[in-house]
Amino acid sequence: MTNERDAASASESARSALAAALSDLGLAFERESIQIERPADTAHGDLSSNVALVAAKQLKRNPRELAAEIASRVKVDADFVARVEIAGPGFINFAFSHVYVTEQVKEIVRLGASYGDGGLGQGRAVQVEFVSANPTGPLVIVSARAAAIGAALVSILRKAGYDVQAEYYVNDAGSQVAKLGLSLLTRFRQRLGEDIPFPEEGYPGEYLVEIAREIPETDARAWLALPEEAAVTAFGQAALDRIMQMIQSDLELFGVKYDRFFRESELYRDGEVQKTLALLRERNVVYEEDGAQWFRSAELGDEKDRVLVRSDGSPTYFLADAAYHLNKLRRGFLQAIDLWGPDHHGHIKRLQSAAHVLGAPEGWPEVLIVQWVRLVEDGKVVSMSKRGGEFVTLRDLVEDVGADAAKFFFLMRKTSAHLDFNLTLARKESDENPVYYVQYAHARISSVVAFAREGGVDFPADTSCVELLTENEEVELMRKLVIFPELIRGAALTREPHFLTAYAQQLAAEFHRFYHVCRIVSSDRRLSEARLLLAEATRIVLAESLRVLGVSAPDKM
RNA sequence: GCGCCUGUAGCUCAAAGGAUAGAGCAACGGAUUUCUAAUCCGUUGGCUGCAGGUUCGAGUCCUGCCAGGCGCGCCA
Helix, strand or coil, rough: CCCCCCHHHHHHHHHHHHHHHHHHCCCCCCCHCEEECCCCCCCCCCECCCCCHHHHHCCEEEEEEEHHHHHHCCCCCCCCEEEEEEEEEEEEEECHHHHHHHHHHHHHHHHHHCCCCCCCCCCEEEEEEECCCCCCCCCCCCHHHHHHHHHHHHHHHCCCCEEEEEEECCCCCCCCHHHHHHHHHHHHHHHCCCCCCCCCCCCCCCCCCCHHHHHHHHHHHHHHHHCCHHHHHHHHHHHHHHHHHHHHHHHHHHCCCCCEEEEEHHHCCCCCHHHHHHHHHHCCCCCEEEEEEEEHHHHHHHCCCCEEEEECCCHHHHHHHHHHHHHHHHHCCCCEEEEEEEHHHHHHHHHHHHHHHCCCCCCCCEEEEEEEEEECCCCCEEECHHHHCCCEEHHHHHHHHCCHHHHHHHHCCCCCCCCEEEEHHHCCCCCCCHHHHHHHHHHHHHHHHHHHHCCCCCCCCCHHHHHCCCHHHHHHHHHHHHHHHHHHHHHHHHHEEEEEEHHHHHHHHHHHHHHHHHHCCCCCHHHHHHCCCCCCCCHHHHHHHHHHCCCCCCCCC
16 A cells, blocks of 8 residues: 555545444444445535444434434544434435645655555456457447546556556457458559459458559459459468557547557467367367357356357357467466457357356456447437448548547447547537546646746745645645546556546636635635645646546646 | 437536435536636526336336337358
8 A cells, every 4th residue: 555544544444434433332242234326415514324223123213313323432533533313214425634645745745646556456467458450441420438437447547556457359350350451452452453343241441442452463463363262362371460550540539549469360379269169079068069169158147058179160140259268368367358349248148158168257358338429510410321331430430520529529428329429529628528628738838837936936945835735725635636546546456447537527626716815825824735736746646647548738728 | 120328407427226316518697816718606497218126215126108319141
């Protein structure tokens, strides 16, 4: 632990105090079953427990009276808690002491970016696999959302203390490569002036015309001379390589980084697909029917049985996917999170049941469905398909609204919910746009710090002056700062980055309020230094919130 | 037909089973001799799709409807 006195330990302190009070009253209550939560309304204090409400039911007592009795016996650590109060139907509320809150401000300034780093993960390995779009064209909008969410999850989990690997699964095997090859082959022949129709099953996008223009003519002519199947394969590989380059440069443009691009073809090359099939056979979950080999997924909770090997002997995508996940498991990822599109939700059961048969825990891997995105412009839904069979791409979006706004907007909504992306709003560089609102707060602080230094006021070596921060706006801002470690923990546990977009906006709002009411650089030197420290603590937490969301924190705007 | 996701203010969305359901935008009215007005303050706005149930307590969990999206292939 980098920070022993963070808000989590404040909760622990409150829990211990309650447990002692309960046992004082002769009530047997398991310590872990005492719930401590953070009230939605800050008027209800900083921490709250419903233990009296729960106990009252069992004891058939009046909850408020019981709460009063418990509260009167609570002995709290004054370094953490200033007041204990009864409220509502019988909640016991704790208010942080001023000492605790101001100590946290010092702590934030001392720790810098590592404030909020948590021990939740305890260094455990987690893999997050996201986007993994088929390499048959540029990344489209739903992939952009998955990229934003996946990258944010990776950062959040890392901050929460997990050893995280970000991976992209490249489907570079199977029938689509042949389709892609045939498409490029046709485009190349068209480039040579042949008047031939484009295959109906092909990928009609303009990008293949461009690739057909870019590939060296001598190479391509040599491929054309090969037998048809070999020719299609050669063109397919060429298309695949170029498209993966496009995808990687799109991701780079978006500021999303991976630790590994895992190719499906590796699984075939290393015989892992066949080995996986053999393992499933050993477990007696495979049978043959109509010349195909089936997985008994219906017995394992799926709607029906699924084909592993087709009657023509070729393995299905599902078998390869099972092999891929066995590979993940063997790489030691006891936690694996897959982000999939909503059109794949029907695959969750079959994959989890196959993985379970192969030795994974139940419910492994965790699959998060990233719901569809609709683009809205001037109040109307924008069609995602453009001329020539192309779709609005990640690159189009980034060029339109910028990577910061795109990411922030994608992360404002919970992952499982449909998202209407308001292009008109995202384009605006004004106060209506939440991402600028947050970034502006950061820039404003940087500017004020610079101003203060010019005037000879700097961060003091002796930080005890923060005790002077007693104005309402100062206290509210500090209370917002100290919950940051919990937010990281919560976002990591629920796998929901949108907690942090909401938090960043709230924190920015608290700062702006504080700034408006409390002049930072004034003739009172000690107070100026104290406020400068508070501003800096805010800047640190804002910057860190934005960093895990993948959004830049500018010093000037 | 079956399965998954969604339904909250005019719009976009929060609320990890808790207290009077909150923000932003939009609309209207205010605030600056001062460190960034891309800011702040205020007002208006709600039968949380409908009906039951579980619970001390339900927007949240369960059941049934209604509406929208997606899926239900020896495609990936």
